[in-house]
Amino acid sequence: MAPEVKVPLLEGRGATPAQTLGNIVVSIVGTGVLGLPYAFRTAGWLAGALGVAGAGAATFYCMLLLLDCRDRLREQETEEDGHGGEQRPHGDGGNYTYGDLGERCFGPVGRHFTEAIIVLCQTGGTVAYLVFIGQNISSVLPALSSATVVLALLLPAEVALSFVRSLSALAPFSILADACTVLAVAAVVKEDVQLLVKRGQPFAARSAFAGLWGVPFACGVAVFCFEGFCLTLALEASMSNRAKFRPVLLQAIAGVTVVYVSFGVCGYLAYGDATRDIVTLNLPSNWSTAAVKVVLCVALALTFAVMMHPIHEIVERAALHLSRVAVVATLAAIACFVPAFGEFAAFVGSTVCALLSFVLPALFHLRVVGPTASTWARAVDYFFLLSGLVFAGHGMYTVLSPQ
Known part of the structure; x- marks a missing residue:
C-alpha cells in the first residue's frame, strides 16, 4: 500500500485543535492568493466574491x-474482522490516503487514476511556483531579461533540493514560504488601502459583474487557491481527538474564505483594469517592494522540494525509472512556456483541481456510502460529480479552443 502522505508541520500524532487549525491553513494558503485580484478583475468584484465563497x-x-468514506470503510473492516472474514487491504491502522480510497472503491485502476490526478495537480502547483518566481525576479532584476533565464539559473539548486527526501528537513522552508506569503499579502493590502483612501470612491468605475465567461475563470483560480485537498485525511488522522476535526476544518475554511474574498476585492478595487495576474507586480518600484518579491521567491524556491515530494513518491513507486533531475527539468521547461500565471492557475484549478476536489470525493461517496445514503445526499453527490466534470470540460475547452 502507498505510504501515508505526511503533513510537513506534523511528525506523528496527538495534534491539538489549535495546531490542526494552523496546519490546515498552512496546507491551504499558497501563492494562488496573489492571483485573486486579477480573477476579480476578470469576473467583477461581486461575482468573484461569490465564486470564492462557493469554492x-x-x-x-x-x-x-x-471523511465519510473513510469512516464507512473502517466500519466495514470492523464487521469483516468480527465475522472472521478475509480482511481487505487498508491504510496503516485504518488511516487511509487518497489513493487508498481510490483502490477500495475501484480496485488498482482507482488507485492509479487517483494518484495520476494528484500528480497532475501537484505538477500544476509546482509549475505555478516556477512561473511566479520567474515573473517576479525578472521584474526586480531586468538584467536577467526574461523568466526563462531566471528558471535556467534556478534549475541546479532545485535539482539538488529534490534529493532531500525528509519532509521534516524541508518543513522549515515551507513555514518560511507561508510567512513570506503573509508578508507579501500585508504589503499588497497596505498599498491597496492607501490607493483606496486617495480615490475616495472605491467602487467607482469598478464592475460588480464583468460578464458570464469571467465567472468560471474566477472559480478556477479560487479552486486552485484551496490547495492541500489531498491532505485532508492525514490532517484528521494527526489529531489527538479526531471528533473535533470537522468543526476545526469549518473554522479554517471559513476564515481562509473571508481572507480570500477581502484580499481579492481590495486588490481589484485598488488597481481596476490595471490589475496584474500576480498582484505583487502592481506594487510600486522601490526597495521595499523588491525586497518582498525577492524574499517571497527565495522562500518558494526552497519550498519547491516540498511540492515535488508527492510527485517523486508516486512516480518512483510506479517504477517508471524517471530520475528526479528529469522531472524537475521537465517542469522548469513547461514553466518557460506558460504565458501568464493567472490563466495557468485558472486552468489548473478548473481541470485537475476540480477533479481532485469535487469529482473524486463525490464519486467515492456514491460508491461507498451511496447505497445507504438518503435521496438528498445522493442528489448532492451527483450535483458535485456532474458540475465538476462540466467545470473541468469547460476549462479544457477554454485552453484548446482557438483564441
Missing part, C-alpha cells in the same frame, strides 16, 4: 465526503 463551501463539503 470554499464546496471544498469543505467534499472534504467531509472523504
Whole structure:
C-alpha cells in the first residue's frame, strides 16, 4: 500500500485543535492568493466574491465526503474482522490516503487514476511556483531579461533540493514560504488601502459583474487557491481527538474564505483594469517592494522540494525509472512556456483541481456510502460529480479552443 502522505508541520500524532487549525491553513494558503485580484478583475468584484465563497463551501463539503468514506470503510473492516472474514487491504491502522480510497472503491485502476490526478495537480502547483518566481525576479532584476533565464539559473539548486527526501528537513522552508506569503499579502493590502483612501470612491468605475465567461475563470483560480485537498485525511488522522476535526476544518475554511474574498476585492478595487495576474507586480518600484518579491521567491524556491515530494513518491513507486533531475527539468521547461500565471492557475484549478476536489470525493461517496445514503445526499453527490466534470470540460475547452 502507498505510504501515508505526511503533513510537513506534523511528525506523528496527538495534534491539538489549535495546531490542526494552523496546519490546515498552512496546507491551504499558497501563492494562488496573489492571483485573486486579477480573477476579480476578470469576473467583477461581486461575482468573484461569490465564486470564492462557493469554492470554499464546496471544498469543505467534499472534504467531509472523504471523511465519510473513510469512516464507512473502517466500519466495514470492523464487521469483516468480527465475522472472521478475509480482511481487505487498508491504510496503516485504518488511516487511509487518497489513493487508498481510490483502490477500495475501484480496485488498482482507482488507485492509479487517483494518484495520476494528484500528480497532475501537484505538477500544476509546482509549475505555478516556477512561473511566479520567474515573473517576479525578472521584474526586480531586468538584467536577467526574461523568466526563462531566471528558471535556467534556478534549475541546479532545485535539482539538488529534490534529493532531500525528509519532509521534516524541508518543513522549515515551507513555514518560511507561508510567512513570506503573509508578508507579501500585508504589503499588497497596505498599498491597496492607501490607493483606496486617495480615490475616495472605491467602487467607482469598478464592475460588480464583468460578464458570464469571467465567472468560471474566477472559480478556477479560487479552486486552485484551496490547495492541500489531498491532505485532508492525514490532517484528521494527526489529531489527538479526531471528533473535533470537522468543526476545526469549518473554522479554517471559513476564515481562509473571508481572507480570500477581502484580499481579492481590495486588490481589484485598488488597481481596476490595471490589475496584474500576480498582484505583487502592481506594487510600486522601490526597495521595499523588491525586497518582498525577492524574499517571497527565495522562500518558494526552497519550498519547491516540498511540492515535488508527492510527485517523486508516486512516480518512483510506479517504477517508471524517471530520475528526479528529469522531472524537475521537465517542469522548469513547461514553466518557460506558460504565458501568464493567472490563466495557468485558472486552468489548473478548473481541470485537475476540480477533479481532485469535487469529482473524486463525490464519486467515492456514491460508491461507498451511496447505497445507504438518503435521496438528498445522493442528489448532492451527483450535483458535485456532474458540475465538476462540466467545470473541468469547460476549462479544457477554454485552453484548446482557438483564441
